[in-house]
Amino acid sequence: MKVEYKVKRYNPESDVALESFDTYVVELDQAATVLDGLIKIREEVDNTLTLRCSCRSAICGSCAMRINGQAMLACNTKVSDFEENGNIKLLVEPPGNMPVIKDLVVDFVPFWSKVKSVDPWLKSSHPPKYMEEHIASNESMLHLSGVMGCIMCGACVSDCTVLEVDKSFLGPAALAKAYRFVSDPRDDSTKFRLKALEKPSGMWDCTRCMQCVEVCPKGVDPMGRIMKLRDFAIQDGYKNTYGAKHTAVFTDSVKNTGWLNEFQLPLRTFGIFNVFKLLGLLPILLDALVSRKVPPVFHHKLPSVSSIQRIFKKVDLQITKRE
Amino acid sequence: MLKHDVLIIGAGLAGMRAAVAAKDLGADVALVSKVHPVRSHSNAAQGGINAALGHRGDKWEDHAYDTIKGSDYIADQDAVEIMAKEAGSEVISMEHMGVIFNRDDQGKLGTRAFGGQRKARTFFVADFTGQALLHVLYEQIVKSDVLVYEEWFVLSLIVQDGECSGAVMIDMKSGKIEVCIAKTVILATGGLGRVFEPSTNALICTGDGMALAYRAGVPMMDMEMVQYHPTTLKNNGALMSESARGEGAYLRNIDGERFMAKEGNAPKMMELASRDVVSRSEQKEINEGRGVDGCVLLDCTHLGEKLINEKLPQIRDLAKDFANVDMAKEPVPVRPGMHYQMGGIKTDVNGLTTLPNLYAAGECACVSVHGGNRLGANSLLDTLVFGRRAGEHAAEVSKNRSNPKISSTDVLKKHEEDIEKLLSNNDKNGFVFGSIRKEMGTLMNQYLAVFRDETGMQTALEKLSELKLKYKNIIVPDKGRVFNTALIFTLELGFMLDCAETIAISALERKESRGAHARTDMPDRDDKNWLKHVLVYKENDDAYRVDYLPVVITQWKPEERKY
Numbered sequence: 001m002k003v004e005y006k007v008k009r010y011n012p013e014s015d016v017a018l019e020s021f022d023t024y025v026v027e028l029d030q031a032a033t034v035l036d037g038l039i040k041i042r043e044e045v046d047n048t049l050t051l052r053c054s055c056r057s058a059i060c061g062s063c064a065m066r067i068n069g070q071a072m073l074a075c076n077t078k079v080s081d082f083e084e085n086g087n088i089k090l091l092v093e094p095p096g097n098m099p100v101i102k103d104l105v106v107d108f109v110p111f112w113s114k115v116k117s118v119d120p121w122l123k124s125s126h127p128p129k130y131m132e133e134h135i136a137s138n139e140s141m142l143h144l145s146g147v148m149g150c151i152m153c154g155a156c157v158s159d160c161t162v163l164e165v166d167k168s169f170l171g172p173a174a175l176a177k178a179y180r181f182v183s184d185p186r187d188d189s190t191k192f193r194l195k196a197l198e199k200p201s202g203m204w205d206c207t208r209c210m211q212c213v214e215v216c217p218k219g220v221d222p223m224g225r226i227m228k229l230r231d232f233a234i235q236d237g238y239k240n241t242y243g244a245k246h247t248a249v250f251t252d253s254v255k256n257t258g259w260l261n262e263f264q265l266p267l268r269t270f271g272i273f274n275v276f277k278l279l280g281l282l283p284i285l286l287d288a289l290v291s292r293k294v295p296p297v298f299h300h301k302l303p304s305v306s307s308i309q310r311i312f313k314k315v316d317l318q319i320t321k322r323e
Numbered sequence: 324m325l326k327h328d329v330l331i332i333g334a335g336l337a338g339m340r341a342a343v344a345a346k347d348l349g350a351d352v353a354l355v356s357k358v359h360p361v362r363s364h365s366n367a368a369q370g371g372i373n374a375a376l377g378h379r380g381d382k383w384e385d386h387a388y389d390t391i392k393g394s395d396y397i398a399d400q401d402a403v404e405i406m407a408k409e410a411g412s413e414v415i416s417m418e419h420m421g422v423i424f425n426r427d428d429q430g431k432l433g434t435r436a437f438g439g440q441r442k443a444r445t446f447f448v449a450d451f452t453g454q455a456l457l458h459v460l461y462e463q464i465v466k467s468d469v470l471v472y473e474e475w476f477v478l479s480l481i482v483q484d485g486e487c488s489g490a491v492m493i494d495m496k497s498g499k500i501e502v503c504i505a506k507t508v509i510l511a512t513g514g515l516g517r518v519f520e521p522s523t524n525a526l527i528c529t530g531d532g533m534a535l536a537y538r539a540g541v542p543m544m545d546m547e548m549v550q551y552h553p554t555t556l557k558n559n560g561a562l563m564s565e566s567a568r569g570e571g572a573y574l575r576n577i578d579g580e581r582f583m584a585k586e587g588n589a590p591k592m593m594e595l596a597s598r599d600v601v602s603r604s605e606q607k608e609i610n611e612g613r614g615v616d617g618c619v620l621l622d623c624t625h626l627g628e629k630l631i632n633e634k635l636p637q638i639r640d641l642a643k644d645f646a647n648v649d650m651a652k653e654p655v656p657v658r659p660g661m662h663y664q665m666g667g668i669k670t671d672v673n674g675l676t677t678l679p680n681l682y683a684a685g686e687c688a689c690v691s692v693h694g695g696n697r698l699g700a701n702s703l704l705d706t707l708v709f710g711r712r713a714g715e716h717a718a719e720v721s722k723n724r725s726n727p728k729i730s731s732t733d734v735l736k737k738h739e740e741d742i743e744k745l746l747s748n749n750d751k752n753g754f755v756f757g758s759i760r761k762e763m764g765t766l767m768n769q770y771l772a773v774f775r776d777e778t779g780m781q782t783a784l785e786k787l788s789e790l791k792l793k794y795k796n797i798i799v800p801d802k803g804r805v806f807n808t809a810l811i812f813t814l815e816l817g818f819m820l821d822c823a824e825t826i827a828i829s830a831l832e833r834k835e836s837r838g839a840h841a842r843t844d845m846p847d848r849d850d851k852n853w854l855k856h857v858l859v860y861k862e863n864d865d866a867y868r869v870d871y872l873p874v875v876i877t878q879w880k881p882e883e884r885k886y
Contacts, residue, residue: 011803011805012805013804031558031645031647036559042757042808043755043756043757043761044757047755047756047757047799047800047801048800048801048809050801050806050807050808051808052358052362053526054364054525055367055525056525056559056561057367057559057561057645058640058641058644059366059367059451059454060358060361060362060363060364060366060367060525061361061362062358076640076644078644101496101805102805102806105806108359116465120465121421121463121465121466122420122421122462127419128419130412130415131376131378131411131412131415132415133418133419133431133432134418134419135430135431136426136430137430138425138426138427138428138430138433141423141424141425141426142425142449142633144423145423145448145449145451145455148423148448148454148455148458149454151361152361152458184421184423186421
């Protein structure tokens, strides 16, 4: 079957170092992957097409790229997934949020420097004796294997909506890596790790857009791990951050009134006397005024609040049971 | 000019293990790799890592014996003894570094059964053990702050006054060529799978280190011993881990029969016989018309969904993605596929080659512990044990060696000219890398596969020299310097052609059937004449020389091999 590839090109050495698109039509098998086609183009049509790829079985993490607008591995994505009325048209672009070096190849240096910043190695101050392993339950190891399945392909970072506006955010891959150590029963520097992750650009900067969960080709669930990190931090007594306070005020409001008191949320999160922070919110308030979306100043309790409180009770009970 | 005590080429398991070991001894270490370390092909090892733990009632002697029997008796037994003895501490130290490993009920490391072994001694992380080890070793590289030249490609080794003194390498991001002087160099570049088409190997497995050493005059040993893995997918050659059979999967032919039970196959160990034995049995079924569309069937349906999800999650995904089969519900069509090179750069038990200050470890090396056939889960072990030993030895040797004096301008100039010449070839009748590689891969897979004979191998050798001629008029259509992958592939192809040639030469040389080298025209093993290694040396230009080395036998006398 015929497949049309429209590939974003960039050559830093060309006289006109501008991005452009090239279109190739290749004949492929029904079972072919997007990568099969790209390799065919590279070997038989245009030897200058540049991309990273290696294992062809979704384990080396080299070939993350944007295919029809979303980050995925070219090697485990079938071209037939994109069939529409008998046509297959692919738009292939480099992964986002990373500087492009050439064609589909991006610079991973910022990616790795963030991963390195979370002290990504096991810290065990009392390792077992010679020839003896740490004792750990298989359950805890299986849980870790879910996040250790991460192949560092950068798909999550490519499509992270926070990174799009704030390059300093640690990002889903580095935070998932941090989680891998925080939740490892053999690691004994959890407190230190959580403290480091509390800082600005850390775990509280995720906006829970789910994009990383959606695009992860290995089911690592980075956002879920970030939420878990927040829980650990609050449990460990790191309650004096905006993130932790935001969570507490949010919960409190819903629990007591049945819905969110949007007016109080920033006041209680930042504190009434935190003039500097509150002034920073003025543009948002003005924006809301213009579009007539200002939350009510006087917040009332919902009549059905008792049923919501029952949900809270049920959840609390389950948590106690599990513990 | 760059300068280090220990320069390690390749950053997979062997390379990174060597780096950690050398760094621990205080050496100034650098890794150079054409891909980021976690992209290395060690990732692809799925099943596990073997170790006989004495305090658990296993014996290193039993592990050694299984390995030697698996090798069809041409592994060097002194090397195998070292590997089997040091396996336990190596696995445990990886656990201490952070590898999660599946556990038993007491929370200790759990094991699974693997092919060719009489005891379950394979430690594992689900079915991505290689990835789990590789990422943890990379963590250690970050922790100990080892310098990594990421995405640099090595062009050649520097040999002066009969000693190795560094390497010439190109930074792929800028295209700049640099000379790196080193007191010792360790090759840890992995396998050469891409010499064959198809292969389970990643696209980066192009035998670079083997060719670098071969061109520097170091002999290649046992190159005829190429492993075909019994269970690969037809579509793209992807690997279905041996752990499937370790966990109890069956192999069936078109009639549903478990053909491993047949006399002459492996009635005792069935699906868990050595890989060469299983691959031959499968190929026979397929050749004699009892296959299914060129494959046999890997049947996991009786294992249950829970076990499959817990212990074989990755290959379940692979089968879904690439064969459109849910292995919990239906059998997966599989066939033997090129997987591993048992042979390689000849080294001693410390990884030292015949060239002073040059070491090799991992798949590119031949110590030899795998002989004619490698056991599953011995390759990860090989990389760690001999990677560490090479790293330690190189660090010690570097302490007693002063910096080599190299006139780097001359070396640099020569390499600049070579690359310039390659890029400036615009001959309309020239060839590009893609077509030559495909031709080479197909002919290797035709004539040097599971079954071989004299005529086929001779044809292969002749065709290879034709391809080498074509390669002399190769053109690189991309003339740029920044991330010019076409240039890198072209250089890799040159390396691969050298490797392919050594395979064909050694295979023609060995006039018997042993391990993975099964000749239909000489079906018997001949201990009287061939209990020895075949070595190939490169002479100048296209000439080569063959030599032999006796196999080291310590306590296990060769006997008939039955499973």
